[in-house]
Amino acid sequence: MTSSIECQNFFRSLQLLVFFTKIGVKNLILCPGSRSAPLAIAAGELNKRGILNVFNSIDERSAGFHSLGISAASGDISLVVTTSGTAVGNLLPAAIEADKSLKSIVFITADRPLRLKDCGSNQTVNQEEFLNAVCRRNLSTNLKGIHENKDHDILKIVENIQKQVLQSPGPIHLNIPFEKPLDISVNNKKKSFEVFERFYLKKTYNFLKNDIQIKNTQFPKKIFNSFNLSNPGIIIVGPYQGSIKDLGSFNEALEKIQLLTGWPVFADPVSGVSAELRGLVKNWELILKTNKKVVQCDQILRLGPLSSSNDLENFLLNFEGLQILIKENNKRNLDPLKKSLEYEFGICNFVDQLFGTFPNDQKKRKPLINLVQVLKKESEKIKEILNEELYLNNEIAEYKLANFVPKIWPENYPIMLSASSPIRDWLTFSENGTLTRQCFSFRGASGIDGTLSLALGIARITKPLLLVTGDLALIHDFNGILIENAINLNLIVLLINNNGGNIFNNLYKNNLDKEELKKLFLMPKSINWENLSKAYQVLIKDVSDLNKLKETFEWSISMQKSVIIKVDINVENEMKERNLIFNKILKNS
Numbered sequence: 001m002t003s004s005i006e007c008q009n010f011f012r013s014l015q016l017l018v019f020f021t022k023i024g025v026k027n028l029i030l031c032p033g034s035r036s037a038p039l040a041i042a043a044g045e046l047n048k049r050g051i052l053n054v055f056n057s058i059d060e061r062s063a064g065f066h067s068l069g070i071s072a073a074s075g076d077i078s079l080v081v082t083t084s085g086t087a088v089g090n091l092l093p094a095a096i097e098a099d100k101s102l103k104s105i106v107f108i109t110a111d112r113p114l115r116l117k118d119c120g121s122n123q124t125v126n127q128e129e130f131l132n133a134v135c136r137r138n139l140s141t142n143l144k145g146i147h148e149n150k151d152h153d154i155l156k157i158v159e160n161i162q163k164q165v166l167q168s169p170g171p172i173h174l175n176i177p178f179e180k181p182l183d184i185s186v187n188n189k190k191k192s193f194e195v196f197e198r199f200y201l202k203k204t205y206n207f208l209k210n211d212i213q214i215k216n217t218q219f220p221k222k223i224f225n226s227f228n229l230s231n232p233g234i235i236i237v238g239p240y241q242g243s244i245k246d247l248g249s250f251n252e253a254l255e256k257i258q259l260l261t262g263w264p265v266f267a268d269p270v271s272g273v274s275a276e277l278r279g280l281v282k283n284w285e286l287i288l289k290t291n292k293k294v295v296q297c298d299q300i301l302r303l304g305p306l307s308s309s310n311d312l313e314n315f316l317l318n319f320e321g322l323q324i325l326i327k328e329n330n331k332r333n334l335d336p337l338k339k340s341l342e343y344e345f346g347i348c349n350f351v352d353q354l355f356g357t358f359p360n361d362q363k364k365r366k367p368l369i370n371l372v373q374v375l376k377k378e379s380e381k382i383k384e385i386l387n388e389e390l391y392l393n394n395e396i397a398e399y400k401l402a403n404f405v406p407k408i409w410p411e412n413y414p415i416m417l418s419a420s421s422p423i424r425d426w427l428t429f430s431e432n433g434t435l436t437r438q439c440f441s442f443r444g445a446s447g448i449d450g451t452l453s454l455a456l457g458i459a460r461i462t463k464p465l466l467l468v469t470g471d472l473a474l475i476h477d478f479n480g481i482l483i484e485n486a487i488n489l490n491l492i493v494l495l496i497n498n499n500g501g502n503i504f505n506n507l508y509k510n511n512l513d514k515e516e517l518k519k520l521f522l523m524p525k526s527i528n529w530e531n532l533s534k535a536y537q538v539l540i541k542d543v544s545d546l547n548k549l550k551e552t553f554e555w556s557i558s559m560q561k562s563v564i565i566k567v568d569i570n571v572e573n574e575m576k577e578r579n580l581i582f583n584k585i586l587k588n589s
Helices: 005-022 037-048 060-074 092-101 151-167 186-201 221-226 244-261 284-294 310-318 346-357 370-390 398-408 421-429 451-461 471-475 478-482 503-508 514-522 529-535 546-559 571-587
Strands: 027-030 053-056 078-082 105-111 137-140 172-177 233-237 265-267 299-303 322-326 341-343 415-417 465-470 491-497 539-542 563-568
Touching: 005 037, 005 151, 005 186, 027 037, 027 060, 037 053, 037 078, 037 105, 037 186, 060 078, 060 092, 060 105, 060 244, 060 451, 060 478, 092 105, 137 151, 151 172, 233 244, 244 299, 244 346, 284 310, 284 370, 284 421, 284 571, 322 346, 370 398, 370 571, 398 421, 398 465, 398 491, 398 546, 398 571, 415 421, 415 451, 421 465, 451 465, 451 471, 451 478, 451 491, 465 471, 471 491, 491 546, 503 514, 503 571, 529 539, 529 563, 539 546, 546 563
Parallel strands: 027 053, 027 078, 078 105, 105 172, 137 172, 233 265, 233 299, 299 322, 322 341, 415 465, 465 491, 491 563, 539 563
Antiparallel strands: none
C-alpha cells in the first residue's frame, strides 16, 4: 500500500470503523457531504461485506434521532457520520436528548485540517465546539488530518470512547480533520483494503468487557438506618433510563425488594416494569389526583426520574417521610423537588447492599401490606367509572385511545409514545396496559424533536412498532421518512389529529380567548395528510370509529411497511368529557 494521503484517509477510516464494530457497534447513519468522503467510502466497503449496517439520511437532524432510536432499542452504541459546517449544528437536538436519556451515540464529524481554520476557508467553522455542552467527551484525531495518525492513535480513541460509555452512557463527539484528496482511486482502494484485510480485519484486540464492574457503590449507612422495612412505604418507578440489555436484571432486583417489603408499586408507562410484578397498582395517578389522602405511608423508594404528572409531583413535594431515589448509573441530580437521598449506582447494587445490611429474619418474603389492598380498592372504583364513561359512544378521543389501544395492540409488540399529550394521557388512563411490552418515550429533554426518526430507529431493531403521536410532533419531523428504507419498516403511526398542540388547551385556555390561544400556543396547520402521505409514498387510513381500530391495526401489521392511521379529535368534546370523568371519580372517592 502506498502512503499517499488518499490511501491513509481511507485506511484510517477503515481502522476506526472496524474498531467500533469490535466494541459492539452494528449500525451507522450516514449523511451526505464531501469532506466526510473517506468515512463514507470506508463504511460502504464494510457494509458490502456485512461487517457494518449503513443507512443514509439526507437530514442530519433526523439522522441523529434515528441513531438515538437504534441505541435505545438495541442497547448498543450507534454512529452518525456527517460532513463539516452547519451539518454538525443539526446534531445538537439529538445530542441533548441522548445526554439526558443516557443513550450512547458517537457523532463523527468530518472537518477541515488546521491549516484551513480561522482564515475564511469555505464551510469551515468552529464545529469542534458545537456539541461541547452536552457530550460526555469531545475528541479529535490529528488536527493536521487523520492521515497523520498512527495505529495506536486510532485504537486509543476507540478505547477511550468505550471506557466513557461503560462509565457514563451518553453522546460523544469525534471530530476528524481530513486533508485532500478525499476520494480514492479504484485501484488504490482495492490495494488498501487487501492490506487492511490481511493485517487488521481479523486481528483480536483487548477491549474492555461490557460487564465491567462499577466501583465505590457503597451507600451511606445512615440512609439504611433510616430505611425501615417494617414500616409501610411505596415504590414509585419512573421512566427507565438504563440500557435495555439490563432491563431483565433491573426487574429481578425490583421484584426482590418488593418481596422484601410487600409495598405497592406505582409504575410509569415507560418504566420497563414487568406486568407480572406483585403489588402493581392501576390508576395510581388518578388516585393521587382525586383521593390522595388514602396514600398513607412513612417512606418512598423512587426509581428513576419523575413521571410527567403534576399530581405525583405535588404528592412527593408534600410528603414528609423518607424518600430514597435510585438512579441507573447517572451521576446527575434527578430530584427537582430536593426531597430525596440519591443513589447513582442502580437498583441491582442497591438491593445487593440492602440484603447485606439487614439481619436474616428481615429478609423473608412479606405479604402485601394493607396499603396495597386500600389502593387496589380505590383503583377498582376508578376502573368501574372508566368502563362506564369511556365507551358510552364510539367517538374517538385521546383519553379513550390511552385506555383502549393497549388492550387491542398485540401484547409483546412495542409502543412508542411521543412527548407532550400522549405520554401524559397514557400515564393517567392506560391502567398499566403498557407493561406487557417494551414501551418507549424520550423523557430526557421531553421535546417533540425527531419523533418520527426516533420511532423509525426503534423499528429497525424491534418491530412492528406502534408510534402514538400528535399532529404537530409528526409534521415537525416528517422528513424522517426519507431515511433509507424507512418506508419498508413496519412502523404503524397512530396520528392523533387534533389540529394543533392540544396540551396547551388544558394549560392556558382559562386566561386567553380562542384566537389568542390558537396564534400563541396551538398553532393549528391545515395539512392535507392524505396528499402529504401520497407525496412521501406512505400508506394512510382514516379511522373514525373506535371499534374499527383493531381491524385497522391488523391490516397495518400485515402490510409490513410504514403506515399512518389517522384519527381526528373533536377537542371541545374531548375536554368536556374528560372533565366529567374527573368530576365523577372525585365524587365517588
